[in-house]
Amino acid sequence: MRCSCCKVCRHYSILLDMESYNTDDIIYALATAWAQSALAVIRVSGEGCRKALGECFSRPKALLQAKNATLVHGFITDGQNGENLDEVVAAVYTHGHGYTLEESVEFTCHGSLPGLQKLLALFKRIGLRPAQGGEFTFRAFLHGRMDLTQAEAVQELVAAQSPRSQAMALSRLEGSLKDRISAVKEDLLVVLAAVEVQLDYAEDELDEFVFPLSRLQEVEIALERLASSYSVGRLYGQGARVVLAGATNAGKSSLFNLLLKQQRSIVSATKGTTRDYIEADCSFEGIPVRLYDTAGLRESSDTIEAEGIKRTEQLIDQADLVVYLVDSTEVQQSYRSDDKTLVVFNKSDLAKAPQGSLSVSAQSGEGIAALASAIAKRLRQGLPTTGEDQVVIESERQKVLLLQASEAVQRAIALVELDIPLDIVAAELGEAMQSLGELTGEVTPADILQKIFSGFCVGK
Known part of the structure; x- marks a missing residue:
């Protein structure tokens, strides 16, 4: 009590x-x-x-x-x-x-x-x-x-790196996530209350009980949808790493400068000019990106260049997307081909790229708009579709708690379908409510609160 x-x-x-x-x-x-x-x-x-x-x-x-x-x-x-x-x-x-x-x-x-x-x-x-x-x-x-979801949105709003992440954080600050969680909790409470009534009274005192399974299934869908939106929130909130890679003199530095619209990297006809990576912030269709220009990939006996190549390979491993640049004027070239690599043929003004491939000219700027769109499309690939009115989360803590609640509801649904006693079902529903309570801050431990708020700016 x-x-x-x-x-x-x-x-x-x-x-x-x-x-x-x-x-x-x-x-x-x-x-x-x-x-x-x-x-x-x-x-x-x-x-x-x-x-x-x-x-x-x-x-x-x-x-x-x-x-x-x-x-x-x-x-x-x-x-x-x-x-x-x-x-x-x-x-x-x-x-x-x-x-x-x-x-x-x-x-x-x-x-x-x-x-x-x-x-x-x-x-x-x-x-x-x-x-x-x-x-x-x-x-x-x-x-x-x-x-607590609104409190987290304060810091997310301050740290927003793109107009869309700013808009999503502002929506959460205004209470969109709070309201959505409240609606889910209300549905969950209706189910839990119905179960508790059955447990508190003898079977002969009540009419035949029909478990509100469809309502519980709707709760599970809502929780799963909210949890899956984390990937969208993370992309627009924290951004992505995009690495320009390829052989020496493929035009990486020229493309880097062109995408940034400023002269950041030194461009030279001499192979191996870029010996260490250069990084800068930009965005593609509202997605904040940390863009890297890297040393050309080749065998080298030069100690400094070899170290630059080693660092390039490390960046490639850490990248969300690798834009692998190929020189269209070279007849035979090998290049990367995997799920996180976008192959681009450069120097389209000098030679024709293979049919159906993505081609650009870092010299004239031809194809750059299409490349920017392709980068944004690849970064969004596999993400759930979100409408204008859909709540999107950015906090990993929130994602974990939503998944915990969703899994508890899934177990409850499985127990109902197996006709397991209601007291066991009630325990799973209670666990789901506990996770949602932690999400909004009703039952969140002090050490978690300390961790959340201590990461804020002084003055906030």
Whole structure:
């Protein structure tokens, strides 16, 4: 039997294990990048923060009496000598509002690094504590402003490398994954409740029981679909490694520069010019890619070139896709042929490529658009189809828990089909509910929470 304050008890037990995230403290942190800028934001959160900040604010009464979501103009002053440290605008959030749902203030100040150092040092001197990574979001989670899937989406949104990954993370932050999991849990609870009723009453007290198998099968399909979307989320969120490989003078460096639209690699008619790999970020149809130009593959007695070739082979092993460039002017050439290799014939302006092959000219740019499309297509190959309204996950933790829940439901379905006693079926359904509870943060252990939030930026 759970007590009526179980949620409070759970949060209290979490805090005992996460001493560094003491919610009794007033915390502060720079919420914008540590770099010179026109403006910067310093976030402060914790009950009583306005009173504490009044010691160093030129208009303490206005700050203390400000209504929620209002702005107060003033100066941050050094109480020891009365010196104005910066002119600021304070955005005030009263208890129950704002990002953390705690009383909080966000100061917009000038982005001078020496000025920021003075402000941060002053806040520490008046007794505020520097926030740790993810501590503001942890408090937002703790106070029920968001569940754990939304909290993870905050960091995923910050780290997004492509417009699509940004849009998917924003959708999760808005609650799309939370709502989908809630709907699945509701269906699972209906099935579990029906089973529990059968277990609580004698057979002669109830009508003949028909197990809601189709509903449970729908739950399994929904869980499997969500788990399989991880491959899509990972591709657009974390990107892929694409390696340009091939023999010397196949045109890899020219193609590398052309795809990047800038001169990064040295291009020369001399064989073996590229002796070490060069890497750069780009994207193909919204997929973020780390692109590598590598040393040409051939037998070499040159120690430095041989080391470059060795590194090329290591990159090929680690690549998500290898674009293997072949010189069309060479009559006979051997080249890689496997599932992660895309063979491309270069120098189409000088010689005709084999019928049906993909060809480009790194010199003139002919065929580059088709190559970019082919790269994107190969990277998406084997991924599940996702519509605009389908929720996509990016977290491996979420994928593991969804698979655990799915497998428990599959076992429950198998038990029902074998006419196994309902108490065993109920145990499997309970395990599925446990996994979904960990997913949203209702029953997540403190060490997992520590790992998730400590990976956030300070200020988030």
